[in-house]
Amino acid sequence: MSETKTETSLKGVKNLAALTGNEAVAQALRQINPDVIAAYPITPATEIVQIFSTYVSDGLVNTEFVAVESEHSAMSATIGASAAGARAMTATSSQGLALMWEMLYIASGLRRPIVMPVVNRALSSPINIHCDHSDTMGARDAGWLHIFSEDAQEAYDNTIQAIRISEHPDIQLPTMVTMDGFIISHGMEVVKMLDDDVVRDFVGTYKPDTYLLDVDKPVTMGGLDFTDFYFEHRRQLAEPMEAAPGVVKQIGEEYGKLTGRKFGLYEGYMLDDADYVMVLLGSTAGTAKTIIPELRAKGIKAGLLKLRMFRPFPADEIADAAGRAKKIVVMDRAEGFNAVGGPLCAEVKAALYGKSRAEVVNAVYGLGGRDLGPDLARAAFDLSGPGVIHLGVRG
Amino acid sequence: MAINLKELSKKTVPLSPGHRACAGCGSIITIKLVLMAAEDPIVCVSATGCMEVVTTIYPYTAWRVPFMHNAFENAAATLSGIETAYRSLLGQGKISGKIKFIAFGGDGGTYDIGLQSLSGAMERGHDMLYVCYDNEAYMNTGIQRSSSTPFCAATSTSPVGKASRGKKQYPKDLTKIMVAHRLPYVAQASPHNWQDLMAKTRKALSIEGPKFMNVISSCHRGWRVPMTDSLEVCRLAVESCYWPLFEVEDGAWKLNYRPRQKLPITEWIKGQKRFAHLLKPENQPMVARMQEEVDRRWGELLQLCGEKAG
Numbered sequence: 001m002s003e004t005k006t007e008t009s010l011k012g013v014k015n016l017a018a019l020t021g022n023e024a025v026a027q028a029l030r031q032i033n034p035d036v037i038a039a040y041p042i043t044p045a046t047e048i049v050q051i052f053s054t055y056v057s058d059g060l061v062n063t064e065f066v067a068v069e070s071e072h073s074a075m076s077a078t079i080g081a082s083a084a085g086a087r088a089m090t091a092t093s094s095q096g097l098a099l100m101w102e103m104l105y106i107a108s109g110l111r112r113p114i115v116m117p118v119v120n121r122a123l124s125s126p127i128n129i130h131c132d133h134s135d136t137m138g139a140r141d142a143g144w145l146h147i148f149s150e151d152a153q154e155a156y157d158n159t160i161q162a163i164r165i166s167e168h169p170d171i172q173l174p175t176m177v178t179m180d181g182f183i184i185s186h187g188m189e190v191v192k193m194l195d196d197d198v199v200r201d202f203v204g205t206y207k208p209d210t211y212l213l214d215v216d217k218p219v220t221m222g223g224l225d226f227t228d229f230y231f232e233h234r235r236q237l238a239e240p241m242e243a244a245p246g247v248v249k250q251i252g253e254e255y256g257k258l259t260g261r262k263f264g265l266y267e268g269y270m271l272d273d274a275d276y277v278m279v280l281l282g283s284t285a286g287t288a289k290t291i292i293p294e295l296r297a298k299g300i301k302a303g304l305l306k307l308r309m310f311r312p313f314p315a316d317e318i319a320d321a322a323g324r325a326k327k328i329v330v331m332d333r334a335e336g337f338n339a340v341g342g343p344l345c346a347e348v349k350a351a352l353y354g355k356s357r358a359e360v361v362n363a364v365y366g367l368g369g370r371d372l373g374p375d376l377a378r379a380a381f382d383l384s385g386p387g388v389i390h391l392g393v394r395g
Numbered sequence: 396m397a398i399n400l401k402e403l404s405k406k407t408v409p410l411s412p413g414h415r416a417c418a419g420c421g422s423i424i425t426i427k428l429v430l431m432a433a434e435d436p437i438v439c440v441s442a443t444g445c446m447e448v449v450t451t452i453y454p455y456t457a458w459r460v461p462f463m464h465n466a467f468e469n470a471a472a473t474l475s476g477i478e479t480a481y482r483s484l485l486g487q488g489k490i491s492g493k494i495k496f497i498a499f500g501g502d503g504g505t506y507d508i509g510l511q512s513l514s515g516a517m518e519r520g521h522d523m524l525y526v527c528y529d530n531e532a533y534m535n536t537g538i539q540r541s542s543s544t545p546f547c548a549a550t551s552t553s554p555v556g557k558a559s560r561g562k563k564q565y566p567k568d569l570t571k572i573m574v575a576h577r578l579p580y581v582a583q584a585s586p587h588n589w590q591d592l593m594a595k596t597r598k599a600l601s602i603e604g605p606k607f608m609n610v611i612s613s614c615h616r617g618w619r620v621p622m623t624d625s626l627e628v629c630r631l632a633v634e635s636c637y638w639p640l641f642e643v644e645d646g647a648w649k650l651n652y653r654p655r656q657k658l659p660i661t662e663w664i665k666g667q668k669r670f671a672h673l674l675k676p677e678n679q680p681m682v683a684r685m686q687e688e689v690d691r692r693w694g695e696l697l698q699l700c701g702e703k704a705g
Contacts, residue, residue, distance in 0.1 A: 035483040038476055064483040066475060069515030073472035076465055076512065080440070080476025083463055085490070086483055088476065106466060212461040213481055213490055215436040222464035223451035 015193040021152040021184035024191045025091070025117045025177075026051035028159040030061055031199035035086035035206070038066035038077035042096040043129045044181040045119040049091055071096035075103035082112040083221050085211030087163070089114060093181060094121035094135045101139065107174045108143025109237060110221060113166035113206075114174040116144075117159055120282065120333075121181040122368040130369020131181035133281060133333040136310075137343045143237055145175040145244055146311035148281040150267075152189045155179040157261060158308075160194070163203040164251045170243045180283040182369065198258060244312045265314035267306045268321055270296060274303025276381050277322045277358075279348055280331035281307050284366065287377045295381065302381055307344075315351035323356035329380050332388075333366045341388040359384065365391040398593045403431060407459065414457035415449040419622030421613035421629060422446055422528040424586045426499055429526055429608075430460070432596035437495045438477060439463075442470035442504030445535040445614075446528065468508040471516035471525055474498040478521045495600050496523040502543035503533045506569050517576045517605040524599045524606040527569070530614040538617040542567040545637075546685050547678075548669045550617070555672045560681055565688050573607040574643050580606040582642035582651075587630040591640055591651055598642075611638045619668030628666060635663040636693040641700060650700040657693070660686045 019027065026048050029037070039049040049065075056065045068074045074090045081088035092100065097118055107114055118136055122128040136146060147162060149155040155177065162175040179185055194202075210219045225233055249264055256262030267285070270292050271277065278288050285306040295302040305322050307314070322328055330349075332342020340346065345362035352358065361383045366372050376392050383389050409430040416423040426446055430437070438461045441447040447464040450457040465473040474496050484490045500509050505527040513525060532550045533539040540553040543566045549555045553562040573581045580602050584592040592610060599606040611632055613625045620628050632638035633652065637660060640652040661682060664670035673682050697704055 035487070035489075036476065036479050038479070062483065062487050064479045064486075066479050066519065068472060068475075069511060069518070073469060073475075073512050073515055076469035076472035077476030077479065079465055080463065080473035081480040081483075082476075084438070084477040084480035084484075086480035088480065102466060103469070212438050212463055212477055213484065213494060215438065215461060215492070215494060218459060218461045220451055220456035220458050220462045222447075223453045223456060224448055224464075225453045229453050 015195065017191050017193055018188050019152055019191045020047070020186050020188050021155050021179045022047035022119070022186065023051060024152040024156040025159050025179070027193060028156045028199070029089065030055045031194070031196050032160065032163055032203050033061045033200065034063050034089045036064050036066065036078070036081035036088040037090060038068050038074045038081065038088070039090045040068050040071045040074045040092070040096060042071065042093045044121060044185045045091050045093040045096070045117070047185070048117055048119070071099040072103060075100040075107065078114055079103060079107050079110060079112050082114055083110065083212050085208050085213045087206035089116065091117040091119075093119045094123055097135045097139060098123060101142070104139050104142040104144060106222070111172040112174055113172055115159065115162040115166050116174065116176045117155070118176045118178045119181045119185045120178050128368040129181070131183050131333070132367045132369070134335070136176060136178050137334040139176070140311060140343065143173060143241070144311060145171075145173055145309070147175060147177045147308060148310055149177065149179040149184065150283055150285045150306060152179070152184055152187070153191050155184060156191055156193065157255065157259070157263065160199055160202065161251050161255050161263065165244070165248055167206060168247045168251070171240045171247055173240050173244070178282070183283045192259070194259065202255070202258065241312045245309070245314060248309060263308065265309045265317050266321070267308060269304035269306065271303040271305055271321055273301060275301040275326045277303050277305055277325040277328045278331060278380065279305045279307065279318070279322065279328060279344065281310065281333065281344060284331060284333070284372055284377070287372060287374060291374050291378045295378070300381070313347050313351070315347070318348060318351045319355040323352060323358065325358045327359045327361065327384070328352070329361045329363060329383060331380065332362060332364045335364050335367060336388075345388070361385065362388045363391040364388055398432065398590055398597070406431060409433070409437070409458070409460045410450065411457045411459055413455070415452060416445070417616060417622065419615050419625045421586060421625045422501070422530055423449070424626070425526070425528045425592070425610045425612040428586055428589050428592050429497065429596045432593035433495060433497070433600055434597070435493050435495045435600070436460070437497055440465065440470050440474040440477065440498045442500035442509055443467035444501040444504050446499055446501070448535060467504055469512045470498040470500045470504060470509060472512040474523050475516040475519060475521040478523050498523060498525045500525070500527055501534070502527060502529040502531060503541045506542045506567055514576065517573065517578055517607065520605055522603055522605070524596070524608065527607075527609045528612040529609055530612050530617060531566070532614070532617050534614045534617045543569065546688065547673055547681050549672065550669070560672060560678060561669075568692070570609045573609070576605075577646065578607055579604045580642070580644055582608045583638065583640055584608060584610045585629045585633050585638060585640060586610065586612060587626040588633070588640065588652065595642060617669065619671075620666055624666065628663070631658065631663040631666075634658045635660050635689065637663055637689055639693065639696055641696060648699040648701070650696065650702050653702065660689050
């Protein structure tokens with residue numbers, strides 16, 4: 001079953017603002033009003049915490065802001081603050097996320113419900129500040145929930161929902177909410193914001209059961225497991241990821257009641273009867289949504305499956321929604337460097353295994369911010385062949 | 396509470412018996428003395444290393460106070476997050492009461508991999524005490540050299556051989572690096588002088604802001620001394636002026652102990668098998684160089700502390 005967002009008209013909507021993705025997320029952070037934010041500058045995510053620090057300076061939030069000396073320390077301090085009993089957040093991109101890599105696993109292993117906006121940017125080398133998904137794809141198996149956003153509105157909405165998802169008693173895992181570098185982070189859009197008190201009521205107060213500052217009930221965190229316990233603890237860590245789809249849908253529905261914008265695990269666009277399905281993540285969905293009606297007008301039954309959740313990966317839903325298509329084109333904005341294809345395609349193929357006879361085509365596109373215009377996106381529907389196709393590259 | 400054995404014997408030790416540290420471990424003594432000196436509620440963090448490993452083997456913990464281990468290089472960053480959470484929650488009225496914060500790290504986790512995190516936390520001015528238990532090598536992974544390892548010491552990555560007489564470099568002067576951060580309190584101590592160590596801990600905890608203590612803490616496995624000599628070998632490090640006891644309060648240097656008769660460095664190294672090769676006649680020039688460096692650093696310290704040379 002396709003899950004399509006309900007769009008509402010802008011007429012009569014209050015709290016309309018022209019915001020970039022970074023500004024929208026900074027506003028979400030202000031409304032969430034976390035206890036601690038520890039962060040380090042990195043393009044293109046810098047603005048989020050830069051704007052947020054003006055909220056701190058102006059006394060608009062209760063947050064203590066820690067300007068740490070690296071992203072490794074940003075995540076370390078965020079984990080420490082969360083363990084201490086605070087609602088703690090940070091934000092980053094690219095190399096910064098790569099520097100956090102060690103700590104990402106510890107954040108999930110310690111079951112810290114940290115929410116981190118990540119502005120997707122290419123990884124070095126060559127150094128490049130523009131968008132692709134290599135950074136968060138590299139962290140895809142770190143035990144974090146991973147939500148992609150198509151535009152500034154979704155980045156805003158997802159950031160707010162992620163607090164509830166991460167802190168849900170059945171989850172207690174960190175979440176990264178991503179948006180495409182520059183395309184979304186620096187592109188200005190009309191964003192429908194909620195009232196501050198509505199967001200504060202929605203996210204509620206963080207009340208952990210055990211926390212370090214509870215000195216009357218001392219707890220040890222981050223202890224050592226030998227072979228007799230490690231496996232059990234890692235198995236326990238996998239369980240909330242299995243529970244996450246239900247929680248994500250439930251909170252998406254609740255948020256939908258507040259906003260008219262309903263969120264599930266994915267968004268289908270002209271998907272129900274589509275013979276030709278494009279599967280992708282992030283801002284390219286906007287391009288797909290402009291060309292699909294054109295193709296439909298020509299009698300080509302094209303459709304889009306835009307994944308919102310990449311972790312947990314909605315394998316069954318993908319098979320149900322797109323399995324009967326003739327062709328599925330999976331668009332990866334990250335190279336897999338595995339001589340097979342991109343990470344999204346590998347997972348989509350696994351999801352379809354035994355459930356679909358569709359031809360699955362993999363295109364890697366848009367690395368380092370290379371634009372995918374409507375012509376190329378249209379051409380992607382015509383691609384075929386077993387190997388990975390690099391779309392829009394010279395030579 | 397006075398720092399004397401009668402008073403201390405009435406106190407619950409924040410670190411329980413039953414931990415897995417080696418008998419005669421110098422570092423666990425250091426940590427226990429620091430914890431016992433604290434009077435207010437404390438929250439502790441440790442870098443990855445022997446002390447974290449031996450105290451937290453699941454399903455047990457030796458910590459009777461809140462404790463967290465995060466990773467190797469980030470004890471200071473982690474504690475800075477905890478301390479910030481405390482200020483935030485206290486300011487919002489979500490919690491109440493006084494809490495002090497202590498981070499522990501070995502020399503590997505402090506001089507080497509954790510130096511950036513430590514420097515950052517100290518510069519930001521978090522209200523915390525960082526204690527380095529300096530056992531002069533990566534003991535937890537099997538005695539590899541660190542930037543604290545003494546000149547000529549044999550370790551598993553600076554072994555003695557036909558072409559090597561052990562570690563080629565002198566140790567980094569970390570305590571001075573921390574003084575250069577212009578902290579309100581920096582001290583060097585040794586567990587053999589437990590009253591000095593505990594008094595310094597208590598003083599450090601009474602001062603608001605970032606504090607640092609560097610505490611020599613012998614490892615009999617790495618230093619190759621009998622386990623019964625762990626405190627004696629620390630004492631000899633102090634008596635030979637290899638490890639002077641001093642403190643720097645708001646930039647004012649103070650020597651806390653001046654040996655009546657400064658022992659030659661050979662008195663410290665002769666009982667330690669990591670220096671066994673230095674006892675050979677052909678290696679005496681190395682001993683002379685080591686002595687020269689100890690004398691140079693001691694002379695500098697005397698000057699900084701306004702003490703007479705000698």
